[in-house]
Amino acid sequence: MVTAADVLAMVRSVKARGALDVSRRLKQHVSRIYRFAISVGWAERDPAEHLGDLLKAKPRVRHMPRVGVDELPELVRAIDGYDGDEAPRWRAVTRAALLFTY
Known part of the structure; x- marks a missing residue:
């Protein structure tokens, strides 16, 4: 059985490499897989469901200012x-x- 701690450890290991976007997408993919598994009766809950709060916020995009x-x-x-x-x-x-x- 995969636990939330397992998913969190996996996501944090990817995030430690500096791949913030990949770690966020990885969590999303795990959630999609579990949502499918729940719908067909293979699982009862999504272990990644509440991990969004533990992930670092996306860095704000800063565009270059326009040239006057x-x-x-x-x-x-x-x-x-x-x-x-x-x-x-x-x-x-x-x-x-x-x-x-x-």
Whole structure:
């Protein structure tokens, strides 16, 4: 019989590797499996049901702030002066991609 402590230990071992999203999805998969098992009569309860409170909260997504109109000329000059790739062809592609994304 799988207990909540077993599932928690498994999820925490994945989380210890730094894979927070994978650990969260792992708990969800275990719950789905047990919900199915309950519906067909193979199990009586989901051991992962109440583990959500014990998992670390998702880190908040922080998007880069937008570039203001007054900062745009400086950004275009910086992109134009980009010299990060060794091959001139890739440098041009990277510059074009950077300009396209803005």
